[in-house]
Amino acid sequence: MATGVSAGCLATGCASVSAPAAAPLTSAFIPRQARPSRPAQGQWVASTCQGCTQWCAIQILVQDGRATRVRGNPLSKTNHGYVCPRGHLIPQQMYDPDRIKVPMKRTNPVKGRGIDPKFVPISWDEALDTLAEKMMALRKSGETHKLVYMRGRYSPTSTELLYGTLPKVFGTGNYFSHSAICAEAEKMGPGLTQGFFGYRDYDLEKTNCLVCWGTDPLASNRMVPNTMNRFPDIVKRGTVIAVDPRLSNVAAKAHEWLPISPGTDGALAGAIAHVLLTEGLWNREFVGDFKDGKNLFVAGQIVDEAAFAEKESYGLVKWWNLELRNQTPAWGEQVSLIPAAQIQRVARAMGKAAPRVVVWMGPGVAMSPRGTYAAMAVYALNGLLGSIDVEGGVWQSPSGPPLAPFPKADAYVDEIAKAGSKGKKLDGRGAKDMPAMMNAKPGSGVVTNNVANGMLKDPGAVKVFISTWSNFAFSATGAQRWEKALAAVPFFVHMVPSASEMTQFADIVLPSTFNSAEGWSIVTNMGNGHAYASIQQGAIKRLWDVKQEETEVMWLLAEKLKAKGFANLFDYYAKEFKDPETGKAPTTALEFSEIAAKMTSAPIWAAKEPLKGDAPILGWADFKKKGMFSGPRYTLKKGWGGKFATETKKFEFYSETLKKGLAEHAKKYETSIDDILGVSGYVARGELAFVPHYEPVKRHGSVQDFPLTFIDYKSRLNREGRSANVPWYQEFKKVDPGDVSWSDVVKMNPKDGAKLGLKSGDTVTITSMAGTISCQLKLWEGVRPGTVAKCYGQGHWAYGRVAAQDFGKATPRGGNNNEILVDDYDRLSGATARNGGFTGVRIQKA
Incomplete structure (x- = not known):
């Protein structure tokens, strides 16, 4: 490099810099003479990052027609003028x-x-x-x-x-989005309890207890810049709890790390709920109370529903009687492998901080073969704690700036098109064993990964x-x-x-085009209490013959x-x-x-009338310059007072919303709800199917043949998989806890390594019922015994000369997790299963 700094030095901050000959010798004990700062020459052009589904408003520094740097848009109320590492990868990706x-x-x-x-x-x-x-x-x-x-x-x-x-x-009716391999199952938690089938917002500015459950918002998921900005203050003033089998970025900084046995999230949530109820720690303003003021939630005992007067919720006592009454911390320890004392301690911390609590549920909870119920169980804790739509709590999507819909195309749809759009879809949604009930409507959810199966079953389709x-x-x-x-x-x-x-x-x-800097679009999203619209525009000169x-x-x-x-x-x-x-x-x-x-x-x-939110945008040129517009601050208690979008208009601990959807699907096939649940792979029967509950782990591979449980997680550098061919991705790979630069490692607890006679640096094979991949082994205490963790992103055999070990020979750099993860689904949502300990593996020295 021109400066004489190696890529490794850039990553580690080492001092092996070849200075010009005339430069004086310096050391750590002799201060360097400060150089006058020079403002960046060029123009900051507004656009939007496309590295994750947060869609952060950004600015790109354009110098002589080329993009050289990226920063957050200073006008953003969501990212505070910052971007996470993925945003900084834009120039390298664009000029790859x-x-x-x-x-x-x-x-x-x-x-x-x-x-x-x-x-x-x-x-x-x-x-x-x-x-x-x-x-x-x-x-x-x-x-x-x-x-x-x-x-x-x-x-x-x-x-x-x-x-x-x-x-x-x-x-054609055969058009499909990627969303069901992304995060659809987690939407079922808030959807089937409060009627909101969407990504949540969080009031991190005023949160006193942050529970990151199956997610690492310092690295991936959504709102990474906002979380990074707010996180230090939450650590100082409150409690951070991480529920994850792996020592994630959040877990490394948390007050409590709960290395849960993969797939047992519903059990842990039930045990925490049990403590909140038996110790009287639920939020009475939101949930209600016993009519005589005496707490009747006693372990093992049935409660008379008439004794409890609910306010904003529905079915709490049903939930207790059907599921929670026997789920003591001791029971929770047996299933989740989290000590009973820690379960009790964490539940008390959550109850003490309520309602300024955020139970931030991620794909790690829900993207498993029975993930809908795990999502409901974890998310229902927000209801118990009264953190729904309040300061310091969990919010729905705020009202945003208005956008105009595109003109309707109905007049241009002829009879051939109408006929072609009818018929069954290749993804199998709405089949008896695939309810795909997004928005609680059978057949409404996409089943992305199942399209391949549809194509294989009908080669002429x-x-x-x-x-x-x-x-x-x-x-x-x-x-x-x-x-x-x-x-x-x-x-x-x-x-x-x-x-x-x-x-x-x-x-x-x-x-x-690489749309963050080469294409036109308008992006909408929300975060930190504001919905916003931001622009993507042609910020640079296109080097190649690309089109949007x-x-x-x-x-x-x-x-x-x-x-x-x-x-x-x-x-x-x-x-x-x-x-x-x-x-x-x-x-x-x-x-x-x-x-x-x-x-x-x-x-x-x-705008024909003044908009609520930011200062007015004065024309198209002004919008291109500013790049974004944020709406007003979120309205608190949005769903309170009987305004939740559920069947009962309340927060449902007993989901009449789910019950109605399942009944509709069962009627279509002239069968019972229990039959639908059975063919779809769920264990619950009867009334239990309508409350948040623990469904036993559905594991592919016997413990005898595949003794280790595999955990897949996401890198903070991945840009959803589109960055592995840039040098910065490979060099900075070690920012993911436990990972190694320019390599691909599977992390194993040293106790398991000793049993198997394996050591760090060994080349190993990982075999499941789906296939076998090869990578390096790293012994690491950041993963619980009996499990192994591997970051998604490496294993490319055809993504370029940097991503692959040998592009010309289709030799991958490491292994692709998806070649060993079994093809399975959470069939109530249609989401692909990729988490929750459902894939057993064995690891051997290659």
Whole structure:
């Protein structure tokens, strides 16, 4: 490097810097002469990070047309002007020399891992003409439903021009989002108790007890910059509790670390609830109290429902009688392996701090084969503690700045499209054994990972497959299934910034913009009590022939389809979209892209009446400069007073909402709710199915054959898997507790290592019922005995020269967790199981 500093020194802060010859010798005892600070030369351009689903508003320093630095937008009330490590990776990702630079087509018809596709460059004209021809063949044969579209990361607004419009106007019901491999199951907790099927916000500024359960918000999940900003004050004034089998970043700094036996979260939650009730620590303002003031919650004893007067909640006594009365701390210790004394101590700390308590539940709780009930059990603690919609507690989505919906496309949907949109979906949602009850409506949730199974069961179901910003052949459990399914697809188009494992199966590869700095969109989200809208814009000069997949590519594809006799899609774009400032219709792909962003955000920058929240935005130019607009502060007690979106309009410890949904699904199949639960893999029967409860771990692999339990977790550097090909990712990998730079390690407790005769540095194989991978072993006390932990992200065999050990030979750097994680689901939500100790493994020296 020009400064003489090695990459290792940048990571560790070592002093091996080759100074200019004329520089005086210095040491730690001789202060260096301070140099005058120099302000960065260039322009800070507003945009939005796309490294996780927080969508932080950012600014990119542009110098001579190139992005050189990233920081949080100083106007942001959510990230406070900061970004987490993922944001700082944007320039390296954008200028990755292995990015796809031009469209390409496959010349080798044989598909498979390690098989050279023999891609050759082609023009955009040829690429989209070929795709349009394949699509038109489906319309002519009456098979529009055999067009499948799947999206990975997307923008919340402009995605509708692809995900919402293309399938509808062309005529297919087979379009699927990635969300069910991400975090859908955790939404079932708040959804089936308070009627909010969404990501929660948290009042960390005033929280006195933070319980991070199956999540590490200092590293991943959502709102990382806000958590990093608020966390030190919470540690000083209150109590931080981490429930995680692994010593996460939060656990390393917590007052209490509970290294739970994976998958037993429902049992631990039940034991904590038992203590809160028997010791009278529930929040009476929210939950209510016994009519005579005497606490009748006594271990093992049934309570008369009529003796308790509830306020904002419903069914507490039912929950006690059906589930909690025998779940003492001693019982909780037997199941969760957390000492009874610690369970009691933690419950008392939570009760003492109530209602300024946040039980922050993450995917580690819910993404297991029976995760819906674990999510309900953990989230219900917020209800017991009265922390719902109060200061220092757990909030729903705040009201945000208004956005304009895109024009309806109904008039452009012909009879062929209407017919093609009907029929069963490839993901199996709504099947008897796959209720997929997002929003408590059977069949309403996506089952992303099951699409591969649908393709394998019916090889003729897909003739044209389009996917954007995705890599399901790497990022979905049972990844090998995706390789088989993709290899059999007659025509596959992949639109991505960087080639990946999934790209190796494509027939046409289209280079997408890196949207944080090269594309147009409007992003909406919330955090720290404010909903906000932020912009993504073309901040830099594009180095390569890339196009924004949701707008530019759709415009150009629509042009091609029109030239071949199907004008509906193009007419919708060209006739319904007008520049809010000039009234002009778009004439080019780039104009369409910017006009779409202007249209949806016009209520902010061209507001007819003053908006609540930030100072007014004075026109489109001002919005591009400021980059964001935040709405007013969250309204407390939003759901109190009978305004929860549940069947009872109250916080439901006995979920009438779930009961209604299950009854509807059972009626469809002319059977009982118990039968539905049975075929879907749940243990509960009868009334127990409607309360939060512990479902025993469903484990793949006997303890005799697979004695260790495997834990998958996420890196703070992963950018959802899109950063492994940049040097900073590999060099700074050690910021994840227990991990090693430029390597891939599985962490094992030293006690287990001694039993198996293994030591740190050994190359080992990890084998499950799904497959075998290889990586390095590290003995580490940060994982409980009987379990092994491995960070998701390494194991790429086709993501570039840095990500792979040997890209040319398809040799991975380490192993991909998803090749050993078994393909299974939480069937009430449709979410992929990847946590909760459901995969048993054995580890041997290679």
